[in-house]
Amino acid sequence: MMQTKNIISFLNELQQHNNRDWLKQNDSQYKNALSDFAVLVNELIVRIASFDESIGSPDARDCIFRIHRDVRFSANKDPYKTHFGAYIARGGRKSIYAGYYLHFQPASSFAGGGIYMPEPHILKAIRTEIYYNAEAFKAIIDSSQFKKYFNGIYGERLKTCPKGFDKDFRDVALLTYKDYAVVCQLSDREVLSDDIINRITQIYKAQHSFNAYLNAAISNA
Secondary structure, three states: OOOHHHHHHHHHHHHHOOOHHHHHHOHHHHHHHHHHHHHHHHHHHHHHHOOOHHHOOOOHHHHEOOOEOOOOOOOOOOOEOOOEEEEEOOOHHHOOOOEEEEEEOOOOEEEEEEEOOOOHHHHHHHHHHHHHOHHHHHHHHOOHHHHHHOOOOEOOEOOOOOOOOOOOOOOHHHHOEOOEEEEEEEOHHHHOOOOHHHHHHHHHHHHHHHHHHHHHHHOOO
16 A cells, blocks of 8 residues: 555645754654655656566656756745655656656645656657657547546646747647647645556556657657
């Protein structure tokens, strides 16, 4: 049984006491919650690798993001994120490849992934692949399995056709995304359930073809 209760409990308290003194006084609670999250991430790595060998064999430590916020250019000076996040992909959280993201946050948890804020050459490679192979991409995102979990592609879009592409391209709308990412919301009830690991695994299985398409494009970047 995954100890997600400890994770959500800690994050709930952190939301109320987002300061260094509190975290220092509750360091053991933080470490226990982080350890539970790492156990879950490591289990997910094993499960994902069973249907997507491209992720390799990362460890949870390679995939989990730091809880510390970079506040140098932010009006919000809270020192800590109020969520735990992990990116499972070849190379871990710093990977350039499409992967599987997990986000635990009270009332705002989700599973998903793909590519978020890609480098310009990566984004161009994905758009180029879609330009020349749109039918295969549409078959993935229009499939019943994909739509069961994802409400389309997540993120901001350009208002016009990106530079370097034909604005009269029939599927030009598919080229306007700035990110090629997907999100499936998870309720607190789901996160705290005994079945959460299976729920997330099914979401990632539905995402596999989407990631594979993106990674084929990225390999040509």
